[in-house]
Every structure is written in C-alpha cells, then in structure tokens.
Amino acid sequence: MQDFFQNVSRYPRYMIALIAGVFWNFLEPMGPMLRRPTTAIALIGILISSLIFLSLTLKAMLGLPA
Secondary structure (H helix, E strand, O other): OHHHHHHHHHHHHHHHHHHHHHHHHHHOOHHHHHOOHHHHHHHHHHHHHHHHHHHHHHHHHHOOOO
16 A cells, blocks of 8 residues: 555656646747847746736636636
8 A cells, every 4th residue: 555655646746747847848939049138038927928818818717707
C-alpha cells in the first residue's frame, strides 16, 4: 500500500515539472525579442491585453460584477 501512495505522490511533482517546462519552452525564444524596445513593448502589450481579456471573460462567464 505504501508503494501506491509513493507513486501517487509523484504525480503533483510531474505536473509542476511539465507546466514549468511548457512555460520555459514558450518564454525562452522571447528573450532576444525583449532586448529590442519595439518588440518588448509589443510583447508586454500583448501580455497585458491577454490578461485583461481573460479576466473579463471569466467575470462574464461566472456572472461577477465588472
């Protein structure tokens, strides 16, 4: 039974490592783009606008006041 719990306890670590790897592979190519001011401003603008879009969409879906 202890082997079962040891095996189950590995899944959260695997999930965290998987998510971190996905983010790393997504953000690593953005490094050279952030060195130039024009692309840095564009990437930051895209990030901010996507976060605003996500929050407004979730508020509308959940029926929360804007």
